Amino acid sequence: MRVLHIITGLGVGGAEQQLRLLLRQLPVECDVVTLTNPGPVADGLRADGVSVTHLGMRGNRDLAALPRLARLIRRGRYDLVHTHLYRACVYGRIAARLAGVRATVATEHSLGARYIEGRPLTRSARALYLRTERLGSATVAVSATVADRLRGWGVPAARIHVVPNGIDGARFRHDPRVRAATRALLGIPADAFVVGGVGRLVPGKRFDLLVRAVAALPEVRLLLAGDGPEREALRTLAGQLGAGDRIHLIGECDALPDALPDGRSGERSDALPDGRSGERSDGLSGGPHAGPTAGPHAGPTVPAVLDAADVFVSASDEESFGLAVVEALAAGLPVLYAVCPALDDLQAGPVPGAVRVPGGAAEIEAALRHQLSLGARRLDPSAVVGHYDIARSAAGLLGVYARTVASAPAVPRVRPPFVTPVP
Numbered sequence: 001m002r003v004l005h006i007i008t009g010l011g012v013g014g015a016e017q018q019l020r021l022l023l024r025q026l027p028v029e030c031d032v033v034t035l036t037n038p039g040p041v042a043d044g045l046r047a048d049g050v051s052v053t054h055l056g057m058r059g060n061r062d063l064a065a066l067p068r069l070a071r072l073i074r075r076g077r078y079d080l081v082h083t084h085l086y087r088a089c090v091y092g093r094i095a096a097r098l099a100g101v102r103a104t105v106a107t108e109h110s111l112g113a114r115y116i117e118g119r120p121l122t123r124s125a126r127a128l129y130l131r132t133e134r135l136g137s138a139t140v141a142v143s144a145t146v147a148d149r150l151r152g153w154g155v156p157a158a159r160i161h162v163v164p165n166g167i168d169g170a171r172f173r174h175d176p177r178v179r180a181a182t183r184a185l186l187g188i189p190a191d192a193f194v195v196g197g198v199g200r201l202v203p204g205k206r207f208d209l210l211v212r213a214v215a216a217l218p219e220v221r222l223l224l225a226g227d228g229p230e231r232e233a234l235r236t237l238a239g240q241l242g243a244g245d246r247i248h249l250i251g252e253c254d255a256l257p258d259a260l261p262d263g264r265s266g267e268r269s270d271a272l273p274d275g276r277s278g279e280r281s282d283g284l285s286g287g288p289h290a291g292p293t294a295g296p297h298a299g300p301t302v303p304a305v306l307d308a309a310d311v312f313v314s315a316s317d318e319e320s321f322g323l324a325v326v327e328a329l330a331a332g333l334p335v336l337y338a339v340c341p342a343l344d345d346l347q348a349g350p351v352p353g354a355v356r357v358p359g360g361a362a363e364i365e366a367a368l369r370h371q372l373s374l375g376a377r378r379l380d381p382s383a384v385v386g387h388y389d390i391a392r393s394a395a396g397l398l399g400v401y402a403r404t405v406a407s408a409p410a411v412p413r414v415r416p417p418f419v420t421p422v423p
Contacts, residue, residue: 001028001401004078006069006092008085009037010052012227012252013200014323015084015109016041018165023050025394028401033072035065035088040254060087066095073099080405083136085109086117090128093135103408105400106133107140107163111149112318118202118228130154137404140397142321145341161400164342165321166393169385172303172330174378182300182308186223186248193372194221196309196333198253198302198324199316201228206315206338208237212361213313213368215241220368222246225253225305253302306331310376313357314340315364329353330385332378336367342388353379 005023010016010032020041023030032050034042035057042052053072057065073081073095083092083106096104110117116125133139133155140163141147147162183190195214199205207224211234214222224234224247231249238247302324306312312328314337322340329335335354337343343351357367 001080001405002076002078003028003030003080003082003401004073004076005030005032006035006081006083006088006095007032008035008087009039010034010042010045011037011039012041012254014165014321015107017254018109018323019084020045020048021166021168021390022394022397024048025390026398028398031076031078033069035069035091040252044254057087057091066091066098069095070098073101079103080105080401082107082401086125086129089136090132093132097135103138103401103404104136105138105140105404106136107142108146108150108320109142109165110320111146112204112320113149115204115318118200118204126153133159137408138400140400143341144345146320161396163393163396163400164388165323165326166388166390167323167327167330167385168390169330169381172306172327173381174307174332176307178304179307182304185300186250186308188221188223188248188308192221193219193376194223194309194311195368196306196312196328197222197224197226197314198305198312198327199226199314201226201230201234201249203230204316204318205230206317207234209315209361209364210313211237211243211247212241213364214247215243216361216365217368217372218246220246220372221248223248223250223305223309225250225300225302227252250299250305253300253305302327303331306333309333311336311368311371313364313368314338317358325354326384326388329382332381334371334374334377334379336364336371343384346384346387351382351384353382 005019007016007019030050032045032052033055034052035055038052038054045052055065055069069091078101080103081092081096081101083089089106093104093106115121130153138159138161139150139155140161141150142165144162147160150160151157180190188194197207197210201207207230210222214220215238235249238244306328312333312335314322314325317338319339319341322342325335325337325340326342336357337354338358343354355367357363
């Protein structure tokens with residue numbers, strides 16, 4: 001089977017990292033097209049041996065990208081087109097129909113009740129999504145919560161398949177050596193109590209509440225991994241609260257090493273970069289548990305950030321899955337969260353190590369005071385981590401592929417009845 005993945009961009013983000021991790025697991029031939037921004041994840045995919053093409057789309061209304069994308073799909077003779085993120089889903093579905101592709105799958109990574117991909121969800125965006133969804137064969141929801149939202153929009157239940165996000169839990173296993181090296185790199189004292197946060201710096205993530213809560217606790221520091229339009233506002237807020245020296249905004253952090261350690265794609269290796277095997281890396285030069293200098297960035301990776309933290313907080317009150325929460329649990333961190341479908345959709349009751357904290361900065365501050373009183377500690381990784389193993393996610397996606405290709409009729413290469421710019 002030949003599959004073309006189309007994604008809006010390949011900067012460092014949850015959907016982008018999830019795509020890279022999935023391609024390491026899928027036993028099918030996959031190529032990738034990014035409409036815009038061939039960023040660090042594009043470099044990582046190429047290092048993994050995946051072909052990545054930058055379409056060079058100039059904006060949401062660049063309709064000239066449609067025939068270029070359709071020609072690319074037609075030349076590749078793909079059995080299936082898989083789209084990721086809003087713009088790619090809209091343009092990719094239309095281009096696939098133009099190219100006469102047999103089957104199309106779209107993954108809905110970031111659909112909230114009020115936001116989509118961190119931006120306010122408008123009526124026109126919803127309408128265009130639904131018009132193009134009819135051109136697809138199947139839509140993958142990354143959680144039962146997202147599936148419910150899609151059904152509420154009117155997407156037929158028969159076309160919705162729940163395939164949860166996944167992680168490689170071994171990459172997040174706590175390593176005291178990486179903890180020490182990361183704290184030294186970032187100038188954080190070894191005995192400091194550190195709160196960790198990971199995510200794009202957008203209003204919906206409510207990182208301002210986390211900054212306010214940490215600012216009220218003079219003995220606590222915040223290590224925040226991510227970038228986005230709210231970065232300067234958060235920095236200014238920290239300064240106004242007199243906590244600028246304790247709020248560390250470290251920018252984008254990769255979740256994966258720059259390449260598989262042995263240079264092959266589609267299969268994980270435990271070999272260390274110098275050719276040794278059978279032991280874990282110290283985190284300073286790549287390998288299974290990449291640390292401060294691994295990946296396409298000069299700074300720490302997400303696993304290294306979690307190693308350096310003592311508690312993890314997700315203040316966002318709207319999520320499609322909550323990948324960072326699951327990663328933090330894999331690292332053995334106590335977790336405080338407002339909303340996390342990955343946990344909330346489970347029927348097994350409370351998840352050990354995770355505490356739901358609804359409310360605002362005052363409630364987060366109170367929960368952090370309690371964690372501070374317990375002291376720094378590591379927990380055994382939750383059973384949830386195994387439930388969301390990336391191998392299970394890949395197997396579920398393969399099942400969707402097989403059913404979609406088997407049931408999809410031949411599609412005539414005709415012009416769709418509409419071509420509307422993305423709002």
